[in-house]
Amino acid sequence: MDLQALAIEEAALKTLADAVNDRLKEVKQTMQEALVETGASRVDANLPDGTKVATISRSDAKPAAVVTNPEAFLDWVRKNSPHNVSTRLVTEVRPAYTTALLAEMTAAGAAVVADKETGVVEDVPGVEIRATRSLTHSVRPTKDGRDRIAAAWRDGELGHLNLPQIAAAPAKEAS
Known part of the structure; x- marks a missing residue:
């Protein structure tokens, strides 16, 4: 067991997960606002080739x-x-x-x-x-949606999306 290799892998995955989760929160909020603004209760998520990979469904407050x-x-x-x-x-x-x-x-x-x-x-x-709960929505992948999204990611077909990059930390000013 290589403790150092596990440490850097975990640190890298945590950094990536944090970047993805921050962007997910932004997109989820924007999607919720769009669903409310348009009155849409359901939207299909399609890959660039038109393949449906998920359905976004609005849930109203009860x-x-x-x-x-x-x-x-x-x-x-x-x-x-x-x-x-x-x-x-x-x-x-x-x-x-x-x-x-x-x-x-x-x-x-x-x-x-x-x-x-x-x-x-x-x-x-x-x-x-x-x-008693805020407006929200859910994402339900199709049967093979996750696999198709992963393949599209690997094949570079999702480059048009505003997916997170890990930015360099801001430079510290000398005191």
């Missing part, structure tokens, strides 16, 4: 109920379901009840709860329906 004002929520639960409030050093709504109520409100698409006995629908203060 709205869900979240507690935004714990005090107002606690006051509402105290009035409407006091057995689901526990008092210790901290007074809080029982987590299982919070989870159940939030799930019910998420399903309803509104911060409201219907009384099971009377059917009266009531607003729940301290809760809002909000997007």
Whole structure:
């Protein structure tokens, strides 16, 4: 085992991975902005010869109920379901009840709860329906997409892309 050879290989791979990951973040952000701007939900990734190698698919944020004002929520639960409030050093709504109520409100698409006995629908203060994850997209290669991209890379067919180069470190000024 050549420890020095492994050390330089790992250092080189880490440097390359960092450069690729930095560029990937930039491209992913630009792609997301383009998907939103154009309204496209899906785009095929094709090699220069037209071969489809992947599909980019937009995922929209899913709205869900979240507690935004714990005090107002606690006051509402105290009035409407006091057995689901526990008092210790901290007074809080029982987590299982919070989870159940939030799930019910998420399903309803509104911060409201219907009384099971009377059917009266009531607003729940301290809760809002909000997007719980940011907009994103996924890249799904075709069955042989990774192999085709690797071959195109080896054959120099991806030279038109703005792929990262490892830049020299900026020169330090003498003090």
